[in-house]
Amino acid sequence: MRLVIVGGVAAGTKAASRARRVDSLMEITVYQEEPEPSISECGLPYLLSGMVEGRDRLVARTPEKFAEQDIEVRVRHRVEKIYPGTRKLSVRDLATNETFEDSYDRLVVATGAGAVMPPIPGADLDGIFGLRFLTDADEVLDYIRDHSPGKAVVVGGGYIGLEVAENLCRIGMKVALVEGADRVALAYGPEVSEKVEAELERNGVDIFTGEKVERFVGDGHIRAVKFGDEEIEADLVIFGVGVKPSIELARDAGVEIGATGAIRVDRHMKTNVPDVWAAGDCVETTNLVSGGPAWVPLGDTANQMGRVAGTNAAAGDDVLEFPGVLGTGIFKVYDLGVGKTGLSEKEAEAAGYETVSAGVEARDRAGYYPGAGKVFLKLIADADTGRLLGAESAGSGADKLVDICATALWGRFSYLDLVNIDLAYSPPFGPALSPVIQAATILSGQFDRAREGTRVTE
Amino acid sequence: MRLVIVGGVAAGTKAASRARRVDSLMEITVYQEEPEPSISECGLPYLLSGMVEGRDRLVARTPEKFAEQDIEVRVRHRVEKIYPGTRKLSVRDLATNETFEDSYDRLVVATGAGAVMPPIPGADLDGIFGLRFLTDADEVLDYIRDHSPGKAVVVGGGYIGLEVAENLCRIGMKVALVEGADRVALAYGPEVSEKVEAELERNGVDIFTGEKVERFVGDGHIRAVKFGDEEIEADLVIFGVGVKPSIELARDAGVEIGATGAIRVDRHMKTNVPDVWAAGDCVETTNLVSGGPAWVPLGDTANQMGRVAGTNAAAGDDVLEFPGVLGTGIFKVYDLGVGKTGLSEKEAEAAGYETVSAGVEARDRAGYYPGAGKVFLKLIADADTGRLLGAESAGSGADKLVDICATALWGRFSYLDLVNIDLAYSPPFGPALSPVIQAATILSGQFDRAREGTRVTE
Numbered sequence: 014m015r016l017v018i019v020g021g022v023a024a025g026t027k028a029a030s031r032a033r034r035v036d037s038l039m040e041i042t043v044y045q046e047e048p049e050p051s052i053s054e055c056g057l058p059y060l061l062s063g064m065v066e067g068r069d070r071l072v073a074r075t076p077e078k079f080a081e082q083d084i085e086v087r088v089r090h091r092v093e094k095i096y097p098g099t100r101k102l103s104v105r106d107l108a109t110n111e112t113f114e115d116s117y118d119r120l121v122v123a124t125g126a127g128a129v130m131p132p133i134p135g136a137d138l139d140g141i142f143g144l145r146f147l148t149d150a151d152e153v154l155d156y157i158r159d160h161s162p163g164k165a166v167v168v169g170g171g172y173i174g175l176e177v178a179e180n181l182c183r184i185g186m187k188v189a190l191v192e193g194a195d196r197v198a199l200a201y202g203p204e205v206s207e208k209v210e211a212e213l214e215r216n217g218v219d220i221f222t223g224e225k226v227e228r229f230v231g232d233g234h235i236r237a238v239k240f241g242d243e244e245i246e247a248d249l250v251i252f253g254v255g256v257k258p259s260i261e262l263a264r265d266a267g268v269e270i271g272a273t274g275a276i277r278v279d280r281h282m283k284t285n286v287p288d289v290w291a292a293g294d295c296v297e298t299t300n301l302v303s304g305g306p307a308w309v310p311l312g313d314t315a316n317q318m319g320r321v322a323g324t325n326a327a328a329g330d331d332v333l334e335f336p337g338v339l340g341t342g343i344f345k346v347y348d349l350g351v352g353k354t355g356l357s358e359k360e361a362e363a364a365g366y367e368t369v370s371a372g373v374e375a376r377d378r379a380g381y382y383p384g385a386g387k388v389f390l391k392l393i394a395d396a397d398t399g400r401l402l403g404a405e406s407a408g409s410g411a412d413k414l415v416d417i418c419a420t421a422l423w424g425r426f427s428y429l430d431l432v433n434i435d436l437a438y439s440p441p442f443g444p445a446l447s448p449v450i451q452a453a454t455i456l457s458g459q460f461d462r463a464r465e466g467t468r469v470t471e
Numbered sequence: 472m473r474l475v476i477v478g479g480v481a482a483g484t485k486a487a488s489r490a491r492r493v494d495s496l497m498e499i500t501v502y503q504e505e506p507e508p509s510i511s512e513c514g515l516p517y518l519l520s521g522m523v524e525g526r527d528r529l530v531a532r533t534p535e536k537f538a539e540q541d542i543e544v545r546v547r548h549r550v551e552k553i554y555p556g557t558r559k560l561s562v563r564d565l566a567t568n569e570t571f572e573d574s575y576d577r578l579v580v581a582t583g584a585g586a587v588m589p590p591i592p593g594a595d596l597d598g599i600f601g602l603r604f605l606t607d608a609d610e611v612l613d614y615i616r617d618h619s620p621g622k623a624v625v626v627g628g629g630y631i632g633l634e635v636a637e638n639l640c641r642i643g644m645k646v647a648l649v650e651g652a653d654r655v656a657l658a659y660g661p662e663v664s665e666k667v668e669a670e671l672e673r674n675g676v677d678i679f680t681g682e683k684v685e686r687f688v689g690d691g692h693i694r695a696v697k698f699g700d701e702e703i704e705a706d707l708v709i710f711g712v713g714v715k716p717s718i719e720l721a722r723d724a725g726v727e728i729g730a731t732g733a734i735r736v737d738r739h740m741k742t743n744v745p746d747v748w749a750a751g752d753c754v755e756t757t758n759l760v761s762g763g764p765a766w767v768p769l770g771d772t773a774n775q776m777g778r779v780a781g782t783n784a785a786a787g788d789d790v791l792e793f794p795g796v797l798g799t800g801i802f803k804v805y806d807l808g809v810g811k812t813g814l815s816e817k818e819a820e821a822a823g824y825e826t827v828s829a830g831v832e833a834r835d836r837a838g839y840y841p842g843a844g845k846v847f848l849k850l851i852a853d854a855d856t857g858r859l860l861g862a863e864s865a866g867s868g869a870d871k872l873v874d875i876c877a878t879a880l881w882g883r884f885s886y887l888d889l890v891n892i893d894l895a896y897s898p899p900f901g902p903a904l905s906p907v908i909q910a911a912t913i914l915s916g917q918f919d920r921a922r923e924g925t926r927v928t929e
Contacts, residue, residue, distance in 0.1 A: 053903075313896035341895045345899045420875050433779075435772065441803045
């Protein structure tokens, strides 16, 4: 029995390890285009500043380590075609540029996602980079070493752009961030976007919102970035405008693609093609709040999906299920943690909900306990049923509040379930009533008033 | 309509404020024995070291502040008798030592809990204190100022004793902690107790477990503490051996007392006596995991109960419910956060469950991200059904892990619900898979093996 896994970052390597635990005898081969497997891509922005010390720290396991588990990892190999009828593969060895044929009994597609590079004039100038793979970071670091750029422009105000802006600023560059929308961190409400912009500006990052880059100016090398009435100098540009699922290989093999543009799988991570599973950033799943399809390319989810796909592929059976995601995410800019789970108000309204929300500005410990920091939390609920739809938080301890709310969403809690919830309190760890309880209590008052309003008009 | 509240710390003052919001006209009087209302008793240990700067920081609101809400707070007044038949009260003014009669239409009993002082020979020597009320802390601080004690013994290794030991050590005293059981932090499993002992010892606290204090030695003033073969010098002793509910007043008025020794109430915080509600540390509630009665005297729970009792008493109706508690708690010794929710293994076994558990030693951020701390987490589940019964954690970010698990227990999750839960990940905030997910995945493997074992023997 031969299992082949296409892609060896998070989902692919997790699937391989799990498959080995399920079946100690099956042949397992992982093909990985990049020079290393098992890369912690979430750490790339921190590599730029040296906060993560050395690229090797981002390689969780080498091919040699996988070999100890009797898993063959072939790096710098690209699977170019899948023939599901005959269960054959065409593989290119990128070192020799030669192709060869391989075969599988079972296949896991974990081809991940690639950086989106918008077609902006001048984007082929030297000094303009995406930041998706470890090899991208290598190129940026080589460029910084060789050219000592002093002025950087980051294109895109999503979490990757924000993290990159911080990390370039930390090594002394003058950094400008350009975002097409009217605010950064668009997945969040405006209160959070404001805090993120303020934290970056306080630390010296210039932010230009509502501005689309028109043109990169230069002569061989990047020299300036043009948008609106501005032309700002730059000798380094990094795109942080997002990623798209890498699905061409699977689609060409007849694998169904979902509404989000990512591979459609069932709860067992099976595709529509027999003996082909898929996992990770190339896969579409369900948003458990809205019930709709979701594509959320994140490392933790990729690991969880890889575990399910690897187990089921090894067993050749529907052993484990992956139920879906909440859209939980978190990032940090300087000292500000920013996270969310479920739907933002905008997302909830787009999904057809009428929403109520309550925001609190709270402290992360008892008021009298020294060193208290501030944290913002907003809860969003369905105005009809009271069901929680989402939460977002920014500030000290935002990660805790988001994880409490994610767990509440996972359990399909109503706001009422949070009013009396028994969370952990002592002065060093929070106010006597958690911001989650405070916000739920405010929501409770809003629902009460809404009901009284209804009663009066009846 | 006149509402009287007996007790003005957390539950009593919260009940008063809520009652005022429900009914803007009713008369509200709070009787409080101590010289101040609205005291943050959880902060008392930190007052001893000066980490909390000044006693007034622990008084959340003064009687004058309550007066602005038209709530009368009469401090240094003790309600000595309740006559439920006539709805009268006998009240002693502790300043004049005179008694007078008052009356109520509705009554909230929030008499709290008092320190347990075991009857040990010599306990009447000068320099031996409990630490329950702000006035206790005043006495200790006066004593420290007047006598400059250099050697302290803390009796009891529960969370108050542990916090007191740290805070006395922080101001330069040589501190010994004596605990009768074979380890401190008995509400936890032995792994956590060990970490707590190690953290205190690392910081210079001497710990004697399995030792019961036999005698306090001294001549007017405390000079030494005798236990087992030891007699250790001490010029200050603080009891941290726990509290008991103050229920005599209510019991004498015919209020039913529950199995735990605290006041029995229904889900609306009503006692068996008409027009009498009760809330806070004097009240018994339900442990939502075991379904049994629980007495958990904690500030956050008291606030939540006070909200329910105050609302219902003001409305004269069953408007709000307090469902019960999980037994969630947390404390800190030096840099070690220690928390739990639900049942420990010992508690679960006492409640009749057969348990399985999984412990993980994890990091609080990605391994490659600088400054990672360590954290231990143990999940405990029902071996029959897989339902989560409890969790305990110690280390960096223990508060977050405990709150995630408390929310999971609140939603009656099984271990399986946590394997794929969508928590917030990015490198500064945790490993790619949260320790909660790691532990649940280990449990999952244990259940799988148990099932296979069953299959084989069938």
